[in-house]
Amino acid sequence: MFAARYIPGEHKLKIDDIPKPTAGPREVLLKIRAAGICHSDLHVLHGEVSYDHPFTMGHEACGEIMEEGSEVKGQFKKNTLYAVHGPNPCGDCDYCRAGKDNLCDSPTRQFIGLGTDGAYAEYLKVPARNIVEVPAGISAEVAAVATDAVLTPYHAMKTLGEVQTNSSVLVIGLGGLGMNGVQIGLALGAKVVASDLREESLALAKQMGVQEAYNSKDLDTKIKNRKFDVVVDFVGAEATFKTAQNYVKNGGTIVLVGLGAMTVPVSTIAFASFQLRVQGSFWGTHQEMKEIFELIAQKKINPQVETGKMNEVNHWLEELAEGKIKSRMALLP
Ligand SMILES: [Zn+2]
Ligand SMILES: [Zn+2]
Missing domain, CATH: 3.90.180.10 (Medium-chain alcohol dehydrogenases, catalytic domain)
Structure with missing residues (x-):
């Protein structure tokens, strides 16, 4: 064969x-x-x-x-x-x-x-x-x-990020996983902001139903003074992990999925003083695989x-x- x-x-x-x-x-x-x-x-x-x-x-x-x-x-x-x-x-x-x-x-x-x-x-x-x-x-x-x-962002966001109705979520990186992550956040009832450097990805995220999608270059002006319960870093680069630390709420969770860089910088002041959590995430479970197929069958994720x-x-x-x-x-x- x-x-x-x-x-x-x-x-x-x-x-x-x-x-x-x-x-x-x-x-x-x-x-x-x-x-x-x-x-x-x-x-x-x-x-x-x-x-x-x-x-x-x-x-x-x-x-x-x-x-x-x-x-x-x-x-x-x-x-x-x-x-x-x-x-x-x-x-x-x-x-x-x-x-x-x-x-x-x-x-x-x-x-x-x-x-x-x-x-x-x-x-x-x-x-x-x-x-x-x-x-x-x-x-x-x-x-x-x-x-x-779909399984990887679902595990990252629902199970480990504990994203639920009315959670505020910042999704960083709209590649294949991030684009599905946006839809998963919306399916879970969260308020999702998406960011990426590529304008066409931002446009596609909007087609998927997200109301706010901003170019990463403009984040500091677009979402100034806002903080999120959960920030999901689908890139895992130095710059994106810094962004995640800037925009996570006190006591909030950064879920790290992407493997863009071998190491990323952590601000000891931010992590200790604001009780930030970083949660690594890997792929997903058998049970979650059944759940994602239900969501896809119901057209909640496309x-x-x-x-x-x-x-x-x-x-x-x-x-x-x-x-x-x-x-x-x-x-x-
Ligand atoms: Zn793979
Ligand atoms: Zn085993």
């Missing part, structure tokens, strides 16, 4: 022909219908994160079940889309048992498509416990990108997605690296 493989030290994926996998006793085999591409792929291909073994890349997967393992037979539906929970938790460790399965620390666990075989392929075998049924009416490309680009051909994956990853993908992109077989 077709597979686009990470080879240690190579900056492009190897387009390969490998044997079709078969499902183990507690696994299912999915025929991939869509696979999202993501900046995390670039971090690996550019050598910022490295692995010592080859694997098929692609951690945002949606497909149909072709084969059920002997111990999970009859548990799943035919002609139905399933999305893969990319953190690929073990199900047995203390984190998994506590429902914090995005933090699974099993030594044998590896993320789908980031350490173990993923979705840039015709077929993908995964543990049956790590798939979620996609409600009817949601396309494969939307479901695939949602497993990261993830923007572009599509391309899976056998052109290297081309699309280059486009992503050059900033040419406006929203999120899913590759189709």
Whole structure:
């Protein structure tokens, strides 16, 4: 079957022909219908994160079940889309048992498509416990990108930022995650202000229903003297993290999602004197994945997605690296 493989030290994926996998006793085999591409792929291909073994890349997967393992037979539906929970938790460790399965620390666990075989392929075998049924009416490309680009901001804002009705929220950075973050804030009933350097992203955020969207350069005049319960930094650069500290309320929370810089400056005076909290956030849980699909099915979140051909994956990853993908992109077989 077709597979686009990470080879240690190579900056492009190897387009390969490998044997079709078969499902183990507690696994299912999915025929991939869509696979999202993501900046995390670039971090690996550019050598910022490295692995010592080859694997098929692609951690945002949606497909149909072709084969059920002997111990999970009859548990799943035919002609139905399933999305893969990319953190690929073990199900047995203390984190998994506590429902914090995005933090699974099993030594044998590896993320789908980031350490173990993923979705840039015709077929993908995964543990049956790590798939979620996609409600009817949601396309494969939307479901695939949602497993990261909606799940991550949902976990950051609802679960960790505790955004709720009437919370005031400043969203910094309107890439794929931030744009969905704006919609999640609105769906939770919050008052959202969005900011970005790109005018077209600000315009799109307004189309998504946000009333205030300001260029980051103008924030100091536009929202002077205003403070927010929660500031979500989807960029994670020095400048954005400083902005977050300037605009968070006393006792408020900065949720850090973006990995724009390796380190960011923290004002000891601001953090101590105003009891600020910084909350790191990583991906999301199995349970939250069910919740986001409900919100998407109810049209409370409309993830923007572009599509391309899976056998052109290297081309699309280059486009992503050059900033040419406006929203999120899913590759189709
Ligand atoms: Zn991703
Ligand atoms: Zn675990």
